[in-house]
Amino acid sequence: MAPTTRPPGRPRSSVDAEVFAATLRTVHQLGYTRATVDRIAAAAGIAKTTIYRRWPSKGALVTACLVDTFGPLPLVGHTREEDVAAAVRFGARRIAEPGVAAAFAGVFTDAIGDPGLREILSTQLQDPYRQVLTESLGLSEQRVLFFIDIVIGTLLHRMGMTGEPMVESDVDALIQMLQRELR
Amino acid sequence: MAPTTRPPGRPRSSVDAEVFAATLRTVHQLGYTRATVDRIAAAAGIAKTTIYRRWPSKGALVTACLVDTFGPLPLVGHTREEDVAAAVRFGARRIAEPGVAAAFAGVFTDAIGDPGLREILSTQLQDPYRQVLTESLGLSEQRVLFFIDIVIGTLLHRMGMTGEPMVESDVDALIQMLQRELR
DNA sequence: CGGTATCGATACTAATCGTAGCGAAACCGC
DNA sequence: GCGGTTTCGCTACGATTAGTATCGATACCG
Structure with a gap:
């Protein structure tokens, strides 16, 4: 119509x-x-x-604003290893952008005690990546959510504690660790 | 005196x-x-x-309040594997306690743009664990901070997204992953 | 009992979130 | 051009909160 x-x-x-x-x-x-x-x-x-x-x-x-900033996850890899690396680097780049980490922390804080906002957060921000990653990595939903927790959580904690994005060598270590874990 | x-x-x-x-x-x-x-x-x-x-x-x-709640990290293990497991379970238990995750998220939010508060957060909350773990695990400072980012970040992200603590099977997977990573 | 520092209570300022109401402006179909 | 409809900018407002100031009362010491 x-x-x-x-x-x-x-x-x-x-x-x-x-x-x-x-x-x-x-x-x-x-x-x-x-x-x-x-x-x-x-x-x-x-x-x-x-x-x-x-x-x-x-x-x-x-x-x-976060949904708009993150946008779709470009997964072009031919192997799971490539996709894991691409996803982690994607998250690291986005979270390093000015204001993104602070916005994330603020929304988390507001979402506690505001079930409506948490629903938006989970549905609009996390679900698209959960779907794409479940399909692309060929893993269970539980496994993919575990993966997302580690990637985003780790990067955000570093930003929150130091105010600086994670250095590249640590991002590389994170990728290697997750590639082994999801082998 | x-x-x-x-x-x-x-x-x-x-x-x-x-x-x-x-x-x-x-x-x-x-x-x-x-x-x-x-x-x-x-x-x-x-x-x-x-x-x-x-x-x-x-x-x-x-x-x-968080410093008081977390308290000293009891590391009695005879091997690095045991210490890693003990540290992760310690963090998981504390973060699962009512109010702890919400308090964490709020302090992170406030700490951005308040360098004094971030200093307190880093010095009083993270540094003691960094010291104990550096000594006990026999790893470099960078490696220990990386470890802390993963443990606390992952557990907090799960709480922030779902409002529920990480289930035990995922905590076990986290432990195994980190034991392999820090071998 | 005098000295000192904390306690409870009240009042206050300065921000901030979110809402209400208003006239002006933009776009559509006629 | 003109009426209908919706958004716009603007101002004002109520409710809530962080943090400060003040004052009499209270607890401990020598």
Whole structure:
């Protein structure tokens, strides 16, 4: 049926990309807590109310921002080893981008005690990778979730403790360890 | 020299244990953000001002609470394998305790953009384990920090995503993987 | 009993989240 | 061009929270 019947009224201005960029920039500069919606809106050059018309809460905005930043996982490998390496390097690159780790930590914090937000987090951010990896790596769902916990958890903990991304030699060690584990 | 010369004036009432317990209880029930200092104080049966006389900020209070909860790492193993297993199980038990994971996530969030708090976190919480493990496992400092990232990061990510502690079979898999990695 | 430092209680400032209401603007079909 | 509909920017607002200031009461010491 009508695939794109434009609804009546003034269309939404296409500023989502601007808002996401402004969100990461602000979170990077000030941290999650002090990255107020007011400041994010100002950085994006729009009004705060416009943000709340599109995302129901600050946590949902940041989660959407993370989903947008991570994007699809490019798995082109011919072997499981190649795919594991590609996935880990993908995660390491993304988490090293300014503001991503801080946004992650903030969303985790908000998600505790907010089941709705945790649902969004698990469904929109983790599930796509779980599906792709389950198919691509040929492992059980439990095994894939275990893999995701290790990759993302380890990289985030390093960022949280030191404020710096994991050095390349440690990323290499992480890849080798997981290649052996998933052999 | 005088080991315990009591300073003049009214001594501090010994309520630290009560406050720590109330902190974890409240964070467990309401999450880090809504666990206000007012509520924690009420749960501990003391005044909010008493808390601020002892800890400079909510983040510092929760960090001290985590330090108190984790406590010293009991390493009695005769082999590196035994010590690795003991350390992982120790972390898994602690992080599974109510409120601990939520407190961790909250402190990480606050620590970004608050270098003082990150310093406390790194120095008071991570350093003792780094020292003990470096000595006990006979590994380089870099290797031990890598080990800590994997253990704590993985366990926290599972708690943050699902709200439930990691199941025992996955903890066993984590142990085996790390034993192989650190062989 | 005097000196000193803590305790409880109250009040306060400064931020912040999220909502409500308003007139102006953008786009559509006619 | 014109009415209908929806989003936009803007301002204002209520509720909640971190952290500070203050004051009388209290506990311990010599």
